Amino acid sequence: MDIYIVGQQLVNGLVLGSTYGLIAVGYTMVYGIIGMINFAHGEIYMISAYLTAIFLALASYFGLQSVPVVLLLVLFATVFLTALYGWSVEQIAYRPLRHSNRLAPLISAIGISLILQNYIRISQGARNQGVPPVLDGVWRIPSSAIDQHFIQITYLQSLIVVTALASMALLTWIIHRTALGRACRATQQDRIMANLLGVDTDRIISVVFVMGAAMAAVAGMLVTLNYGSFDFYIGFLMGIKAFTAAVLGGIGSLPGAMLGGVVLGLAESFFAGFVNSDYKDVFAFSLLILFLIFRPSGFLGVPEVEKV
């Protein structure tokens, strides 16, 4: 087995895995706090791809040249607007159903997911859209290599991993070091008790949706820059993949979602590199099924305890 191919798949897997992890965080936090799977989360990711393209176009319209400035501006604008979408979805589709049957918000999630998809299809067109490459350039290790004997890392790939790590670190910091995060953790453990202690849990739930959407927006922007092409349907597959990552890591656990993302990305990429790249999705979902059968609580999840 060629060491360079292994290395290359490792790089690809890490890149893929860190985007999965970013999206999985949204699933796992929402599940942790209100116990539902937010099936509209993939669409939030898809919307962030469109927003990235729109803001990139705006930046070039206003003649911004400096790449770091453009990327930062696009990042902030995309994250802000996507977070607004995440917040609205919670307000419109989930909050009114807070005290109803457990199944109701799930159906509502599927509904809002269809609505968002078709809203984008109608407003942006059904065809593939693309963005021009913003950041070119590669590193080769070793740099003096000839033929196929090197590992290639594009600047964008390293940007993806670094940004993903930074976002995760930021989120972890928020959850563990701020008063807001403390209230989030308390609400996750016992929403009713937190409410009885004066925590406005509705606000905390909004915050969680906003943070999840923001992380998905970071992923959406990075992937869009990397692949350059997207359509209104990308949210579906990416959403399910990220959900798989969240289950692998143990749904409800924040470090679990990150770990699950990386593991899934690596597994997929190695399968594609050494077995068959056509069946990599089949492989990923087989992993999901195996985990659901043999270890439903994932790597870091605690076995479900029925709450009173």
Next chain:
Amino acid sequence: MMPLLTVHGLSMRFGGVTALHQVDFTVQPGSITALIGPNGAGKTTVFNCVTGFYRASSGTIHLQDEYQQAEGIDLLALLGEPLQWSDLWQPHRLSQRLYYKMFGGPHLVNRVGVARTFQNIRLFNELTVMENLLVAQHNQVDSGLLSGLLSSRRFRAYEQAAVARASAWLRFFDLLPEANRLAGELPYGYQRRLEMARALCTQPRLLCLDEPAAGLNPNETKALSQLILTLRERFAITILLIEHDMGMVMDISDHLVVLEHGEVIARGKPEQIQQDPRVLAAYLGTQTAEKGGL
């Protein structure tokens, strides 16, 4: 004196079951009032209604406000009531109802000064002891995202104040050495005290204790009685108590309310209650109870 808590005509129905029927009682400020009655009498349901855990089916619950105005705070309104047609020509009332419907909830009941503990302890087991107490002060700290992220001066000042307040209560309950342990790994007796400390961190005027002595041995119960008396004397906190340990109830409470089958059958001083034939019947099950004389 104006009562601190006035419960009037409180009823609670779950489907066809009437858990509470026309319950009336008051709690005087600075008193220790105990709610007693046989199992299933509806004591905890009263607590759940007062603290906003349940939405009462009918009746009113008022808490005297800090300025001692006549009306007091309508606790049920804080939870968000259904809109009524008559609100349409009372714009003030309508806007108030809309506000509470959107932003109301048990947290507002807590913020006006009602805190509680649970019979089966409900701590945040995965948080440390200190964090449990800090969450209870969420309303008094700076919970902004940016200020927390940048650790602004304001954020740190509020956090310090919260930690100081929490430490004071930990010291009072003799839990200070445990501050950094996970709440879930504390021994049972410690958890009971921690839950009281946490309720007190919300700075309540009315503290509702649901069977605080359950599972404690006689010595611990005696210490608990002493703690409750100290709370009243030193911190001027009014206490509403559910307790099965009659010795403790008779020792520390000034006023008793006896419930049976969701109705108040007697209220008064401990000596009066001990003599009350209906109470004796409810507890001992003599013929008067069976004939339904209540």
